[in-house]
């Protein structure tokens with residue numbers, strides 16, 4: 001049996017997704033790599049594991065979500081039983097993992113009753129007291145930044161202290177939550193390491209060559225924290241102040257980022273997503289970062305960076321001169337200025353178009369990302385957003401050439417969950433939202449519903465949940481047609497995607513809503529399973545049909 005001091009586990013979104021009838025609808029359309037089980041672990045998990053490893057603890061980061069998705073016969077119970085640890089730590093960073101994280105925690109406690117079960121991440125931080133109060137198999141919630149707290153926790157356990165007072169830890173004493181003192185966030189994130197992929201198993205998804213970017217890839221941060229306040233974001237300036245106690249971002253020194261890239265390259269990584277916008281650190285910071293990268297020569301083939309605001313020619317030109325292929329992403333979320341601004345993104349379509357032009361002039365591909373439905377969205381604003389997509393497609397078509405095949409592209413995703421701890425989650429009515437769940441337990445119940453449209457955790461002042469779901473499917477349908485029109489999809493792809501993500505999703509939604517009305521739980525279950533079998537049958541037939549097209 002393998003023996004560790006701390007075993008870190010990344011859960012699937014829904015622990016028993018292989019047994020219970022689940023209809024993820026268009027979610028899989030927008031998160032192809034991560035899958036609808038969201039199997040990419042948060043990078044903070046690696047930095048915590050590395051911090052413990054550095055201090056002499058034996059650690060491993062087990063991606064249970066990936067194992068379960070990759071192998072439908074993977075025996076979770078047998079696998080976890082075979083990993084002996086003093087501590088099992090499960091990430092509950094993104095709310096979508098609420099059910100998966102809690103179920104995995106329960107399993108770890110059942111299989112290893114003498115171990116300490118820890119939960120951490122932004123969502124766990126937002127619900128720390130509720131977790132300790134309601135889920136007796138969770139011993140500790142680490143709030144906010146976890147590297148140092150985790151080390152303190154391990155040291156305290158080594159000393160035999162179970163009811164220790166550790167900064168940033170919430171634990172149970174005599175059946176009640178005891179909230180340990182808040183610890184100040186780290187002054188500098190230079191002391192952490194986000195690149196120890198050797199601690200992570202498995203990692204076939206990161207090294208897969210079968211989907212974009214078609215090579216080994218990983219993400220590293222420019223900084224921790226944000227200066228922006230997008231209202232539904234759990235990593236905004238507001239949320240970081242409340243959940244991490246962080247009043248301003250901590251930027252990684254350019255030399256440290258260079259070292260990160262070198263370390264990743266040594267491990268075979270060729271494409272890196274350098275997330276958070278370096279311009280938040282000011283001109284002196286981003287100039288120093290880019291000149292460090294240029295001077296040393298990038299050891300990877302591809303770099304992706306984020307734009308939190310429109311970019312000018314000076315910045316894009318500097319990126320274009322890095323000597324490797326660079327892609328930029330920007331997320332205006334809506335194609336309508338007032339909808340975007342109410343969401344916390346203060347720029348106009350005119351500024352966005354200018355950014356696209358600047359990127360095209362400098363031959364830096366740009367992905368423009370949209371999300372729906374936002375607080376100020378209605379059918380008319382969404383149609384305006386569609387128009388902007390068509391404009392983006394036209395701009396791309398005009399600028400494309402053989403050496404520069406994609407100049408600008410758009411992408412979009414359904415919002416589904418407002419982040420716990422965000423401005424809108426904490427003050428929904430002030431931002432045009434209405435929460436359908438505001439407890440962790442409520443989210444777990446929602447995520448245990450069979451269909452994606454029942455997972456949406458909010459409504460807006462203009463749209464009910466069923467209207468949001470309809471709008472999402474109409475938008476997927478429009479997007480598929482647009483991609484076919486502009487040659488991004490061929491006829492077969494458009495046909496298959498429309499059938500899978502739109503037509504079938506509409507039928508499933510209707511049927512699931514009918515089944516939800518039934519009183520008899522057994523009958524409900526039987527009908528849902530029948531529906532799932534039917535859907536699988538359709539998929540098989542569709543595969544045959546698509547081949548014939």
Ligand code: SF4
Nearest residue numbers: 226228229230233236
């Ligand atoms: S979504 Fe907005 S608030 Fe959140 S990290 Fe990105 S820019 Fe910052």
